[in-house]
Amino acid sequence: DAGVIQSPRHEVTEMGQEVTLRCKPISGHNSLFWYRQTMMRGLELLIYFNNNVPIDDSGMPEDRFSAKMPNASFSTLKIQPSEPRDSAVYFCASSLLRGGSNQPQHFGDGTRLSIL
Amino acid sequence: QQQVKQSPQSLIVQKGGISIINCAYENTAFDYFPWYQQFPGKGPALLIAIRPDVSEKKEGRFTISFNKSAKQFSLHIMDSQPGDSATYFCAASKFASGTYKYIFGTGTRLKVLA
Numbered sequence: 001d002a003g004v005i006q007s008p009r010h011e012v013t014e015m016g017q018e019v020t021l022r023c024k025p026i027s028g029h030n031s032l033f034w035y036r037q038t039m040m041r042g043l044e045l046l047i048y049f050n051n052n053v054p055i056d057d058s059g060m061p062e063d064r065f066s067a068k069m070p071n072a073s074f075s076t077l078k079i080q081p082s083e084p085r086d087s088a089v090y091f092c093a094s095s096l097l098r099g100g101s102n103q104p105q106h107f108g109d110g111t112r113l114s115i116l
Numbered sequence: 117q118q119q120v121k122q123s124p125q126s127l128i129v130q131k132g133g134i135s136i137i138n139c140a141y142e143n144t145a146f147d148y149f150p151w152y153q154q155f156p157g158k159g160p161a162l163l164i165a166i167r168p169d170v171s172e173k174k175e176g177r178f179t180i181s182f183n184k185s186a187k188q189f190s191l192h193i194m195d196s197q198p199g200d201s202a203t204y205f206c207a208a209s210k211f212a213s214g215t216y217k218y219i220f221g222t223g224t225r226l227k228v229l230a
Contacts (some may be wrong), residue, residue: 102148
């Protein structure tokens with residue numbers, strides 16, 4: 001079975017450019033999460049969706065960050081304009097949200113983003 | 117109350133030894149405690165998980181011990197192998213704001229010497 005698929009795996013761009021990260025969750029999963037991982041702050045939850053609807057974006061660091069989920073099989077995280085401090089590894093994870101049952105989150109292999 | 121404290125930050129173990137990583141939490145509303153294993157360049161992968169109605173769960177060489185009264189849980193890796201060298205994250209989860217949110221520990225970098 002295919003896991004969570006993220007693209008690109010690596011992105012290097014200059015400060016001020018727009019960056020778009022992509023995620024395809026596991027088929028059948030209805031919750032999707034975007035995380036950021038840095039040495040200093042560990043794994044931080046940025047935003048999550050249930051059934052394609054954004055539920056909580058309180059972890060999004062600034063208005064420069066936005067996320068969409070136009071359908072059940074695709075989500076994007078966009079940074080515009082990008083800054084060097086946005087350099088990190090960004091992970092997408094998905095899970096099956098079932099009433100009354102906490103299910104595991106499955107992570108993609110991430111996008112390593114470097115802003116010069 | 118939302119933190120999960122993980123220790124040690126790094127760990128070096130000889131091949132065949134036991135690796136032990138500890139986590140502590142404060143919020144008694146957490147009801148699911150997974151452990152993730154992460155290799156360089158890869159995403160965290162679910163290793164083993166436990167719910168608070170049991171005190172121990174074992175899968176192969178990996179065991180979670182759970183102490184509900186102390187609000188602590190730990191990962192034991194028996195007969196540690198060089199291939200176990202990775203970063204391990206504990207997490208605690210509860211239902212909040214419409215989904216099951218995870219709070220991750222800060223990670224333990226394990227190195228198993230051959």
